[in-house]
Amino acid sequence: MLPREQLLLKQMAGNPKVAYRIEHGELPLWMHLAAERRKQEESPDKAGRAPEEQAFPPPRRGRHRTPRRRHGWSVLLPGMVLILGVVGGRIAEMVL
Numbered sequence: 001m002l003p004r005e006q007l008l009l010k011q012m013a014g015n016p017k018v019a020y021r022i023e024h025g026e027l028p029l030w031m032h033l034a035a036e037r038r039k040q041e042e043s044p045d046k047a048g049r050a051p052e053e054q055a056f057p058p059p060r061r062g063r064h065r066t067p068r069r070r071h072g073w074s075v076l077l078p079g080m081v082l083i084l085g086v087v088g089g090r091i092a093e094m095v096l
Contacts, residue, residue, distance in 0.1 A: 012018045 009018055009022065
């Protein structure tokens with residue numbers, strides 16, 4: 001280690017990250033490469049667009065869990081049955 005690095009490590013002796021580094025040594029190369037890869041993925045590429053804009057769009061979720069949309073009479077029918085029931089009940093009260 002360099003003398004400056006030794007001096008800094010002594011000053012930061014209570015830091016748990018420093019203690020781990022002293023015990024286990026430097027980070028492996030793959031961790032540095034992974035950090036560089038993450039930075040490249042976050043920054044825009046040469047075209048000026050973010051990588052997610054350039055890549056294929058994510059696949060659409062299937063509609064197997066969403067209910068079907070109701071159209072036409074299937075929307076009006078329950079309301080009409082309710083109204084006919086109420087009106088029919090009132091007429092039956094008046095007749096009887």
